[in-house]
Each structure stands twice: as structure tokens, then as C-alpha cells.
Amino acid sequence: MSFRSARDAVRADKYMIDVERIRKDFPILGREVYGKPLVYLDNAATTQKPQCVIDAISEAYCNENANVHRGIHFLSQQVTDMMEAAREKVRQFIGAGNTEEIIFTRGTTESINLLASSFAQAFLKEGDEVVISGMEHHSNIVPWQIQAQRYGFKLKVIPVTDSGELDLDTYRTLLTPRTKLVSITHVSNVLGTVNPVQDIISEAHPHGIPVAVDGAQSVPHIKMNVQQLGADFYAFSGHKIYGPTGIGVLYGRKELLDRMPPYQGGGEMIKRVTMEKTTYNELPYKFEAGTPDYIGSIALASALDYVDGIGMADIARYESELCNYAIERLSAIPDMRIIGNAPERSAVISFLVGNIHPSDMGTLLDRLGIAVRTGHHCAEPLMDRYGIPGTVRASFSFYNTKAEIDALVAGIERVKAMF
Ligand code: PMP
Secondary structure, three states, X not given: OOHHHHHHOOOXXXXXXXXXXHHOOOHHHHOEEOOEEOEEOEOOOOOOOOHHHHHHHHHHHHHHOOOOOOOOOHHHHHHHHHHHHHHHHHHHHHOOOOHHHEEEEOOHHHHHHHHHHHHHHHHOOOOOEEEEEOOOOHHHOHHHHHHHHHHOOEEEEEOEOOOOOEOHHHHHHHXXXXXXXXXXXXXXXXXXXXXXXXXXXXXXXXXXXXXXXXXXXOOOOOOXXXXXXXXXXXXXXXXXXXXXXXXXXXXXXXXXXXXXXXXXXOOOOEXXXXXXXXXXXXXXXXXXXXXXXXXXXXXXHHHHHHHHHHOHHHHHHHHHHHHHHHHHHHHOOXXXXXXXXXXXXXXXXXXXXXXXXXXXXXXXXXHOOEEOEEEOOOOHHHHHHHXXXXXXXEEOOXXXXXXXXXXXXXXXXXXXXXX
16 A cells, blocks of 8 residues: 555544555555564564565666666666655655755664764764763764763763653753753663753753754654754664665755765765875765665655655554553553653653563463563663663554553563463
């Protein structure tokens, strides 16, 4: 079913979303594991793909494949136009002002590595400080640590409260004349907390401090407008928003990107190369060395079309209802400990049950056909903050149902009974 059919599936019922019709767009949701219907609750790790995205990949390889930006021949021109149309789709989707500000990368991790490497080279030196938070994914910690070792700046960390929120009073005290950047996750991939990024930005900007936002867990769930938000940089992964793996985006304000050096060297990012000196291409190509994943960007645009077809407002409303239902049902299980209970939260719930190790819980749920994530979720400092080795994490999409949450609850009860 195309994204247009998905739009047709929107009904004026309580949630405005016809889940059963939408589920038919995702072939994998119809399969069984261990002879049981798949209950896929690992959407924060990656989302499943609608048929239109699968078709976009297949059709592009069947009909349009050629290397982009290089050939003058028909196919190369056509696929270049399609990739640039995909860039325009991303621009619209996140509300950026200009396609020059949309850089295609492999995903959030590469986007933040690009940012850290290039921003540090341009702007950071010994004595400077970059502010991150205690609930960051490793991909918004380690790239900064690597650059901090190289350039001698320091990382300052906003603490996380018991309820799983950022301690904004401490944040304010961390902003000093030494602060050169704040890099913060919009939504925690462990706690589901939606951070008050707008407030964080409005504290930083009056001091001339730019703010980078890790949007990996927000872009699939919250309507994004980078200009309204005031984000200077915004990173996300295609595979977490129903697109293919291997494609992602770094948005950056042109004024800053123009002052930052290339991240990688090679084809496409140059204007002129001699053995003595190279001049660089303009934005966004300066940051896109080598053959990009043009098929990935075309399929990502198809995924964004699909999401737009359903409508972000309805997605947010439906997922919030689903999440509240899950919290209510899970909370009723004796010995249940939900980690983080921020009032503003997205479709992620982390929990522990009694003394059952998260990996035992995950393995046994898996045998019941229920896919959840267990472990530290690439957020070890956050696990240390709570003094826990890991959690079980259930994360939702608009294609999940209350019946699947009931299956999760029943599964947890069964596992509990075994211990
Ligand atoms: N940041 C956050 C908050 C995430 O949840 C993830 C993925 N778990 C990443 C960054 C990294 O994304 P990717 O692996 O797609 O690069």
C-alpha cells in the first residue's frame, strides 16, 4: 500500500488511526516467530518498513540506478534529481530553511561524529567546554570524548533527576563563557523522557552558544520544525522512522556549516584538486564525500511521505494513548519498577521486575513471540546513575495495538511465575 493509501486509512475515530489497515502496509508484522504471532516492541532500536519503502528501493534499483552527480547520461541525471527531491522532502519534513542545510549521512551516529569532528576543528580549543547530559546515548558522548582528547576541551554533564528529567537548575550553572556548544538528546532512548529542548535552547542562545539536538528518538514521534525549535544542529536516522538502514541526516545552520571544515575527503566534496591544494565544494556536498547512499535517501523520502500520509499529530496522539495504557497496565504488576516517570514522555518504557535479570526476561518474552530490547541501551552512564545493570525496554510505534501490550503484560506475568 502506498503512502496515499495510508492516508486513506486515517479515520475519524477516537485515535484517527486505523491500526489494522496500517499494519497491512508492513509485511513483516504478519509473520510468526516460534509459531506465535510477532509482537514487535523494539521500535526504538529500529522500525519496520512499509511496503512503499521496500518498493521504493526495489523500483530505484530496477529503473533508475546510476551514480549520482557524476554522469551526464539520462539515468544519472534522473537519479540525481530523485536524490535532490529526497533532500527537499527531508527539508520540508523537519522544517529547515534550505536544502544546503540537509546533509545525508549513514545515521545519527555518523551525523554526530561528523558534527563533533568538524565543529571541534573549527571552534574548540583547550579550556573550552561542551555541555551534554547524563541521559545521552553513547553516540552523543563518545564522539565528543574523542575530540576532547584531541583538542583539550572539557565535557560538562547535566545531571538526571530520580524521575528521569534533566536538572535544569544545574544546567544553568554549567553555561559559562567557556561553553561553546550544548549537545543534547531530544528524547531519551531509555527513559522516554521528552526533554524541554526549547527551554534548553533559550537558555543557551542569549550567550551565543549553539545547541545540537540528537533527534534519533524524537523525529519518529514528534512533529519537528528545527527553525521553530531553534536547533542549530539536528541529527536523526532513517531506519528509526520507517526508512532503510544506512541513511540518516545532519541538519545544520548554514552559517555554522559554512565555517566548518569537511569531515571526510574524496569525490564530490571538492571544487578543484591539485597535488598542492584542494578547494572544497559548497554545502551540502562539502560534507558528502564519496558515492552517497542515494537509493537510501530516495527510500527515506518515501518513508517520510508515508508518515506524512498518516499525519504526525495523529501519530503522536495515538502513541501517547498507547504509552499511557502500557504504563497503567505494567504499573499494576507486583514488583514492577518503571525507570523514569517524567510527565513529558514518548513511546519508550524501561522496566525491571523483581530480581529477574533483564536478559532473562527478554529471552523468555522472545520465546512467546514478544520482541523487546534488554541491556544498557548504549547508555551506560545512565545505568550507573540508577545503579542498575540494564533494563527491559518496550518501545512503540503507531502500528502497535493495545492487544500487543496485553500480550506483553501476560508474558511478563508468565515469566514472573517461572521465577
Ligand atoms: N541517539 C539515540 C537517542 C538513539 O536512540 C540512537 C539509536 N539507539 C542513536 C543515537 C544512534 O542511532 P544509529 O545507531 O541509528 O546511528
